[in-house]
Amino acid sequence: MDPQMNVLYLGSTGHVLAVFTRVAEPAIPEQVPDTFVGDGGLHVRGLGYGIAAPDLAHFNAQDIIVPTTQLKLRQTSLDPTVMQSPRQYTYDATGDKFSGIGPMPTLSPANPTTSITVTLLASPGKALNVLVFLQGPQPGASLLVPGPANTSNAVTTIQLPSLSPGEYDALLFVEGYKPAFEHFTVT
Numbered sequence: 380m381d382p383q384m385n386v387l388y389l390g391s392t393g394h395v396l397a398v399f400t401r402v403a404e405p406a407i408p409e410q411v412p413d414t415f416v417g418d419g420g421l422h423v424r425g426l427g428y429g430i431a432a433p434d435l436a437h438f439n440a441q442d443i444i445v446p447t448t449q450l451k452l453r454q455t456s457l458d459p460t461v462m463q464s465p466r467q468y469t470y471d472a473t474g475d476k477f478s479g480i481g482p483m484p485t486l487s488p489a490n491p492t493t494s495i496t497v498t499l500l501a502s503p504g505k506a507l508n509v510l511v512f513l514q515g516p517q518p519g520a521s522l523l524v525p526g527p528a529n530t531s532n533a534v535t536t537i538q539l540p541s542l543s544p545g546e547y548d549a550l551l552f553v554e555g556y557k558p559a560f561e562h563f564t565v566t
Contacts, residue, residue, distance in 0.1 A: 382400070382457035383454050383456065383457055384400050384456075385398065385399050385401070385409075385452060386455055386465075387412055387421060387451075388450070388451055389445070389449055389451070389510065389552055391449070391510060392469065392508045392509075392510055392552045392553065392554040392555075393469035393470050393555075394466070394469055394480070395461065395477070396423055396445065396465070397465060399415075400462075411447070412447050413447050416450065419444065419446060419447065420445050420449075421444070422443075422444055423443045423445055424442055424443075426443070426550055426560060441514060441548045441560070442514060445512065449523065453470065453475075455475055458477060467557075478555070480555060481555055481557065482500055484499050484500075484551065484557075484559050485497070485498040485559070492542060492564075494539055495511060495536070495551070495561070497509065497530070497534070497553065497559075498534050499533045500533070502533040508553075508554040509528070509551070510551070510552040511537055511549055511550070511552075513539075513548070513549050514550075515546075516544075516545030524539060529554075542565045543565065544565050545565060546563075546564055547563050547564070547565060548561070
């Protein structure tokens with residue numbers, strides 16, 4: 380058997396969030412991420428571009444929780460390049476292949492904060508899946524923002540639910556693009 384690695388990725392956008400190996404793979408591999416993810420989801424830190432954070436300490440302390448319902452688990456052939464920088468890739472389970480990701484979209488909260496505008500460098504020419512997670516003033520609870528399941532436009536506006544006053548971090552995933560991070564305040 381070839382050397383293997385396990386991949387935890389976002390099912391809708393394919394973004395690889397974690398990869399790992401084990402000393403020995405089980406005879407029957409796990410099919411769901413719940414086996415490896417605790418606290419109701421995967422804690423994701425340090426994604427996006429830190430300049431949007433108030434300071435580097437805040438960016439490094441962000442803790443977006445991705446619920447297991449959004450995650451997929453797959454066992455695949457070991458790829459040392461992906462192991463070295465897993466968050467630079469997306470995974471396509473149908474073709475069992477990894478792809479590098481494109482430039483980071485711009486994420487701009489509206490004022491007052493009722494929506495987030497996502498701007499890609501160019502119109503993608505096809506529908507792309509989009510996910511936005513918010514981490515609010517209450518630590519330990521992330522919110523998956525309901526919004527367009529996909530976009531084929533260079534500029535897309537995602538409506539936010541009613542938010543309590545406080546500091547928020549938004550983490551955006553657009554299929555094929557680097558994750559984007561934005562910090563904003565609701566007054």
